[in-house]
Amino acid sequence: MLAVSTVLAAESDREGEAYFESKIRPLLVEHCYRCHSGDRREGELLLDRRDGLLQGGESGPAVIPGKPDESLLVRAVRRADDVSAMPPDKPLSPEQVALLEQWVRLGLPDPRSEKTPARLDPAQHWAFKLPQRPALPASPPAARGPLDAFAFASLTAHKLAPSPEAEPRVLIRRVAYDLTGLPPTAEMLRVADDWSDRRYEQLVDSLLNSPQFGERWARYWLDVSRYADTKGYVFQEDRNYPEAYRYRDWVIQAFNADLPYDEFLKLQLAADLLRPDQPDQWVAMGFLTLGRRFLNNIHDIIDDRIDVVSRGTMALTVSCARCHNHKFDPIPTEDYYSLYSVFFSSDEPKDGTPLRLADHDKPRDVRVFLRGNSGNRGEVAPRGFLRLLNDGEPLRFQNGSGRLELAESIASHENPLTARVLVNRVWGRLFGRHLVSTPSDFGVRTELPTQRPLLDYLSTRLMERQWSLKLLIREIVLSAVYRQSSLPRADAAQVDPENSLLWRMNRRRLDLESMRDTLLSVSGELDDARVGGKSEDIVSSSTRRRTLYAHIDRQNLPGVFRVFDFATPDTHNPRRPLTSVPQQALFLMNNQLMAELSQQMAARTGSLQPRPRIEALFRQVYGRSATESELQWCEAMLAECQRLADAFDGQTWRHGYGKRDDKGHVAEFHLLPRYEKDRWQGGEQLPDPRLGWAMLSKTGGHPGMEWAAIRRWVAPRDGVLTIRGLVKHPADQGDGVQASVVSSREGAIWNTAVRTSEKSLDVQVTVKQGDTIDLVAEAGESANHDSFHWTVTLTLDDAEGAAPSGGRRRWDSQEDFGPRVEPLSPWAQLAQALLMSNELLFLD
Numbered sequence: 001m002l003a004v005s006t007v008l009a010a011e012s013d014r015e016g017e018a019y020f021e022s023k024i025r026p027l028l029v030e031h032c033y034r035c036h037s038g039d040r041r042e043g044e045l046l047l048d049r050r051d052g053l054l055q056g057g058e059s060g061p062a063v064i065p066g067k068p069d070e071s072l073l074v075r076a077v078r079r080a081d082d083v084s085a086m087p088p089d090k091p092l093s094p095e096q097v098a099l100l101e102q103w104v105r106l107g108l109p110d111p112r113s114e115k116t117p118a119r120l121d122p123a124q125h126w127a128f129k130l131p132q133r134p135a136l137p138a139s140p141p142a143a144r145g146p147l148d149a150f151a152f153a154s155l156t157a158h159k160l161a162p163s164p165e166a167e168p169r170v171l172i173r174r175v176a177y178d179l180t181g182l183p184p185t186a187e188m189l190r191v192a193d194d195w196s197d198r199r200y201e202q203l204v205d206s207l208l209n210s211p212q213f214g215e216r217w218a219r220y221w222l223d224v225s226r227y228a229d230t231k232g233y234v235f236q237e238d239r240n241y242p243e244a245y246r247y248r249d250w251v252i253q254a255f256n257a258d259l260p261y262d263e264f265l266k267l268q269l270a271a272d273l274l275r276p277d278q279p280d281q282w283v284a285m286g287f288l289t290l291g292r293r294f295l296n297n298i299h300d301i302i303d304d305r306i307d308v309v310s311r312g313t314m315a316l317t318v319s320c321a322r323c324h325n326h327k328f329d330p331i332p333t334e335d336y337y338s339l340y341s342v343f344f345s346s347d348e349p350k351d352g353t354p355l356r357l358a359d360h361d362k363p364r365d366v367r368v369f370l371r372g373n374s375g376n377r378g379e380v381a382p383r384g385f386l387r388l389l390n391d392g393e394p395l396r397f398q399n400g401s402g403r404l405e406l407a408e409s410i411a412s413h414e415n416p417l418t419a420r421v422l423v424n425r426v427w428g429r430l431f432g433r434h435l436v437s438t439p440s441d442f443g444v445r446t447e448l449p450t451q452r453p454l455l456d457y458l459s460t461r462l463m464e465r466q467w468s469l470k471l472l473i474r475e476i477v478l479s480a481v482y483r484q485s486s487l488p489r490a491d492a493a494q495v496d497p498e499n500s501l502l503w504r505m506n507r508r509r510l511d512l513e514s515m516r517d518t519l520l521s522v523s524g525e526l527d528d529a530r531v532g533g534k535s536e537d538i539v540s541s542s543t544r545r546r547t548l549y550a551h552i553d554r555q556n557l558p559g560v561f562r563v564f565d566f567a568t569p570d571t572h573n574p575r576r577p578l579t580s581v582p583q584q585a586l587f588l589m590n591n592q593l594m595a596e597l598s599q600q601m602a603a604r605t606g607s608l609q610p611r612p613r614i615e616a617l618f619r620q621v622y623g624r625s626a627t628e629s630e631l632q633w634c635e636a637m638l639a640e641c642q643r644l645a646d647a648f649d650g651q652t653w654r655h656g657y658g659k660r661d662d663k664g665h666v667a668e669f670h671l672l673p674r675y676e677k678d679r680w681q682g683g684e685q686l687p688d689p690r691l692g693w694a695m696l697s698k699t700g701g702h703p704g705m706e707w708a709a710i711r712r713w714v715a716p717r718d719g720v721l722t723i724r725g726l727v728k729h730p731a732d733q734g735d736g737v738q739a740s741v742v743s744s745r746e747g748a749i750w751n752t753a754v755r756t757s758e759k760s761l762d763v764q765v766t767v768k769q770g771d772t773i774d775l776v777a778e779a780g781e782s783a784n785h786d787s788f789h790w791t792v793t794l795t796l797d798d799a800e801g802a803a804p805s806g807g808r809r810r811w812d813s814q815e816d817f818g819p820r821v822e823p824l825s826p827w828a829q830l831a832q833a834l835l836m837s838n839e840l841l842f843l844d
Helices: 002-031 050-055 072-077 094-105 146-157 168-180 186-194 197-208 211-224 244-256 261-274 279-289 298-314 333-344 403-410 418-431 452-464 469-477 490-495 512-522 559-563 582-590 592-604 610-622 628-646 826-835
Strands: 366-369 377-381 653-660 666-671 679-681 695-697 700-702 708-714 719-728 737-743 747-754 758-767 772-779 788-797 810-812
Touching: 002 094, 002 298, 072 094, 146 452, 168 186, 168 197, 168 211, 168 469, 186 197, 197 211, 197 469, 211 244, 211 418, 244 279, 261 279, 261 403, 261 418, 279 298, 298 333, 298 403, 298 418, 333 366, 333 377, 333 403, 418 452, 418 469, 452 469, 512 592, 559 582, 582 592, 582 826, 592 610, 592 826, 610 628, 610 826, 628 826, 653 772, 666 708, 666 772, 695 708, 700 708, 719 747, 719 772, 737 758, 737 788, 747 758, 758 788, 772 788
Parallel strands: none
Antiparallel strands: 366 377, 653 666, 653 708, 679 695, 695 700, 700 788, 708 772, 719 758, 719 788, 737 747, 737 772, 788 810
């Protein structure tokens, strides 16, 4: 865990610096430097270095890292009343303020105060050299081919042996998830009964050729391409990309068809130029066009496209050169603006055609924005490619915008980065750890690959075999290194605790998509008959499609996405975070979908006897039989759940409406049907067409004209009930309400009229199990201004007035208020426990 945390922290630092360079430095340069940089230090405040922010000026520190609400800089750009508004002339846009807030929230990543390391000769940096097929090392006995010879070479040098092959069922489950994102079917698991290398190869080929392969691997690319169905904050225009799903469907189809990766990239950059007679392929350019819109600021839109292209395909942080020469890599500002000119010469058609670009009639080369300021221009930056990938010389584009030439320069055998970057991404997905720890930064500060000969071998193989992704994955999953057991070994862990030498497979938790899809799949509820289609609200418990098809709203990402480490859609995402937090377990315990799936699984096995029923649930969830100890554990759990269910009093309170008869008894009582905005009411809106204003909240409510609002308590046992509380009519208008406490056994035991006043309540009544106590609020001649406050506490003692030896004694109408709770049956609770287990939610 320490090693993983260190790797993630290093990448987090680089991501933070990239965020600063692409989002924050241009903002500071344009809006702040004229008064707060160099010799210009109004208010003694400097914003051109990190320590200047921390030291602050006459008013104290400008920023408190991690705390935007307490930072003077943030308060100033928000134009709060207690600080001087900044900039003084023109406010920042809401989106620019949000960028600064996020920067502070991230801890103020800022490389300006760091000592810059000595520049390396780019020609000597391993990532900038073309990959060459390395000499084949001696093959250990466990090797199944050249891949293993490279992978195990370091093990041999450290006098370690690989781990044995995983058990067949474990390996079947592993490869099923890795290739399709779904648990293995019963038919797949039967392969374990007749295990052989040939049967395993046949299984791998069937998974690679299944429609679900494209769905699984498309999601990985959608992380890279920062896919979303909305534009982010755009003020008053439509926030939606109505046809974004067509790009997602194109990616799925491309992976299923094993479209060569070089062509896959070219189409996403220049499908209109590469296939001018196939407009159905132009949606591939959603890779460029589906980013955030930045309030339609063209400079930020193009910067975002440069970033997704450079980091996504070549692992180069080109956007860091927007304001100045790259601090570490040999990327001058002129190269950044050469790429800017390419995209500035490409327009989104005004005819409403979505998901595409088209070359401008006349290519437009821009001038360099000095220090990132579009109002301060330098020399012209002709359309072209990065000189570091052209022997240090500028490569100028001549045809139109240059997008096709850019695509060909990236997807080229002569580009040392493109194949390596893809191989590294694929390896990281299959092993849970990348060969290069920073998958979107192969610059000079990058640590050496843990297995560089292996990386170069696979990169050359990829290009030799026409950039086939399926052949690359097939070779990896058939290898001995992939097929290793994940069980720990003390001898190897002592030498290599981080598993850099690949002496075993890494254990991995299912990601959000596989987790939700698995829950639906093993419960028999997954709708996977269709591949592709429009985005859906997968947070709704009624949606049964694969999680891939979720509607992704950049501004309103559902909480479950954040809890389970979904990739942020705001920017290119090299890898997802990996967290283990209590909210994940709480979600699985309380989510409506989990409850429904558990109930359905319990219902389907309801005709079986207890032990066969437990066995059926184990086979459904885990694809195996339960052990004797597991059977005993389940039986004990069921007994305890039944005991708790027998004692459950969660339905003690009921919230409804009704009428009293001439004798004051409650003659009609109906539950209020809808819980909306922390209150029970008749329908989605108030007043309801039938029930009018009748509603109940935790502190009171409102009667309808024809219906009383009734809060009902049901006695769970015999005893003496004490009722204390306060009823109040706060309005200075209207004729008030009639408040009554009505016992089903004794009738009305307390009545009062309250109008612009309050009355205390303190009564006792004897109750039997099942008796009801109704708190009835009725309108007078008019229901106008009849909102009331009425809270009570109830204490139930035994017949002698003593506290009961067991069970609940006290109830509070405020504390107990909320939506109705329908407890799961013991069998549904068992199904839920199986669905929450590590055996289901982790690989190996």
